[in-house]
Amino acid sequence: MPNSPVRKVLIVSSHALFSKGLQQLLTQHTNYQVQIVGVVSTLEAAQQVMATQTPDLTIVDYDDEQVNRREFIEQFIQDEQQQRLVLLSLQEGGDQGMVYERRQVVPSQIDSWLESWFEPSSSKFSSSFHPKTQE
Amino acid sequence: MPRKLRLVVVDDHALFRAGLISLLNNFPEFEVVGEAEDGRQALKVIHTQMPDLVLMDVNMPIMDGVKTVTTLRQAGNKVPILMLTVSQRDEDLFGAIAAGADGYLLKNAEPEELRSDIFNVAAGKGVLSPELTKRVLHAVVRRQVPATSSNLSEREIEVLQEMARGKNTSAIAKALFISENTVKTHIRRIFEKLDVHTRSEAISKAIQQNLIRKSG
Numbered sequence: 001m002p003n004s005p006v007r008k009v010l011i012v013s014s015h016a017l018f019s020k021g022l023q024q025l026l027t028q029h030t031n032y033q034v035q036i037v038g039v040v041s042t043l044e045a046a047q048q049v050m051a052t053q054t055p056d057l058t059i060v061d062y063d064d065e066q067v068n069r070r071e072f073i074e075q076f077i078q079d080e081q082q083q084r085l086v087l088l089s090l091q092e093g094g095d096q097g098m099v100y101e102r103r104q105v106v107p108s109q110i111d112s113w114l115e116s117w118f119e120p121s122s123s124k125f126s127s128s129f130h131p132k133t134q135e
Numbered sequence: 136m137p138r139k140l141r142l143v144v145v146d147d148h149a150l151f152r153a154g155l156i157s158l159l160n161n162f163p164e165f166e167v168v169g170e171a172e173d174g175r176q177a178l179k180v181i182h183t184q185m186p187d188l189v190l191m192d193v194n195m196p197i198m199d200g201v202k203t204v205t206t207l208r209q210a211g212n213k214v215p216i217l218m219l220t221v222s223q224r225d226e227d228l229f230g231a232i233a234a235g236a237d238g239y240l241l242k243n244a245e246p247e248e249l250r251s252d253i254f255n256v257a258a259g260k261g262v263l264s265p266e267l268t269k270r271v272l273h274a275v276v277r278r279q280v281p282a283t284s285s286n287l288s289e290r291e292i293e294v295l296q297e298m299a300r301g302k303n304t305s306a307i308a309k310a311l312f313i314s315e316n317t318v319k320t321h322i323r324r325i326f327e328k329l330d331v332h333t334r335s336e337a338i339s340k341a342i343q344q345n346l347i348r349k350s351g
Contacts, residue, residue, distance in 0.1 A: 015221060015242040017249060021154020028157070063221070090148060090221045090242060091194075 006033045010049050012072075013061035014041040015090055022059065042066050047075060050083075059086045073100070080104055139166040140257055143184060145177040145200070146170075146192040146219070151242075155190070155219075158246050165253070174198025178206060181214060188257050191236070193220040193227045201230040208235035215256045219249075228267060229274065238262035287328055287346060294321040296347045299338045 009026055013019040019039045026034045038049035046067070050058065062069040069087060076085055082104070088097040105113065142165055146152045152170055159165045169184040171177040175198045181189060193200040204216055217238040218231045231239055238256045240249065241264040252262040263271060287295070290311075297307040304322070308315045322334070331337045341347045 016245050017155055017158065017219070017242045018151050020246055021156075021158045022150060023154075024157045024161075025150075025154050088148075088150070090151060 004032050006035050007057060008035050008037045008053060008055045010038045010040070010046065010053065010055040010058040011036065012040055012043075012046040012058065012067055013090075014063055014066045015061060018061055018090060043068060043071055043075075046072070050075075050079070054081055055083065057084045057086070060088070062087060062089050063091055076100060076102065137164075140164055140188060140253065141166050141168045141184065141186045142253070143167070143169040143171070143177070143180055143186040143189045145172075145174070145180075145189060145195070145203070147172045147195040148192075158249075161246070162250055164250075174200065174203030174206070177203050181207065181212070186214060188215045188217065188253060190217050190219045190253075193218055193222045193231060200236075201227065201234050204231060204234040204236050215259070217252060217256045217262065223267065225270070225274075228270070232271075239267060240264050241266060287325065291321050291325050291328070292341075292346055294318060295325060295337065295341045298322075298334055299341070299347055 011019045011022055013022075019041075023036050023039055027036060037053035037055050038045070040046050040049060043066070046058070046060070049055070060067060060069075060072055062072060069089070072087070076083075079102070081102075083102050085100040085102070086097065087100070142159060144152055144156055144159070144167055146155070149172065152172070156167045156170065159167050168186055169180040171180045173195045177189070177191065177198075191200045191203065195203075198206075200218060200220070204218075207214065207216070215237045216235070217240060218236045219240050219242060220227065221242050222228070223241065228239055237259075238252060238261055240252055240262060244252070244264065255262050293311060294307055297310050302310065304315050304318050308318045311318070322337075325337055326332060329337050329340045331340055338347075
């Protein structure tokens with residue numbers, strides 16, 4: 001763990017029991033180092049932290065009142081620095097969530113990224129997408 | 136040292152459940168002895184572990200929290216149950232209370248508040264999120280007033296209140312999302328129950344009996 005990079009995480013939720021519980025889970029994790037750069041409950045506060053602290057990962061519990069899902073995504077795709085985003089909602093079912101990864105790449109990386117997508121053997125989901133190969 | 140309170144946590148959000156258990160483990164007075172992600176699992180865990188208290192989400196797949204509380208109570212299980220939810224919907228709140236839940240707390244509560252409410256529920260007291268208290272009080276008043284005076288239904292009181300605001304049948308129908316014919320039926324029954332013949336008489340009598348507020 002000492003050599004692992006420190007991951008900066010922002011938590012966005014208006015539910016204190018969720019945000020504080022998640023904060024504790026992440027900081028107690030033994031496999032990686034986490035720095036919580038913010039625990040906020042509104043979209044505006046989240047945008048401020050994202051602009052100043054540039055978190056590697058933002059976990060959003062949207063409720064569409066204090067934290068609006070659509071507004072958050074619109075803001076997310078406008079920026080450019082590398083970041084991962086997890087969107088979930090305590091108000092919706094526990095089995096629903098979305099993840100996004102934003103990163104800049106050079107054209108050659110786009111090619112390799114597409115190749116890895118088109119090449120079934122490179123994907124761990126290949127068996128799911130090609131059921132005939134299993135027959 | 137007194138015995139720890141043995142808790143079961145029921146919530147379909149795995150991340151929330153894990154975080155909550157982590158928070159509860161901060162308190163030396165508590166021991167989480169089981170967890171479940173839906174009501175059906177919860178019934179098994181509660182039957183096996185026989186906890187001192189259950190923290191229960193409302194909206195869950197397979198079997199929701201209200202149905203789970205109902206099932207437990209019908210089976211004679213008296214374990215204290217504190218609902219822990221994001222739902223502020225009336226049907227969830229009143230459904231849980233009617234089913235036999237001992238408390239209803241929102242997930243925006245602070246950990247210390249939860250700790251205190253767990254102790255209160257375990258001691259046989261009822262707890263309610265401050266945001267919801269007013270709604271419950273209003274509901275109690277609205278149910279009691281007609282019963283003690285004119286037996287008007289909640290909907291008839293709502294129609295009366297709209298009448299007192301000066302609205303005609305069409306406007307009342309729009310305000311309450313019902314048809315004009317339904318409004319007319321409500322008004323006819325209001326007249327019968329209040330023993331009046333005109334709208335102004337009905338409004339006047341309703342205000343006298345504190346069934347509605349004077350429209351400002």
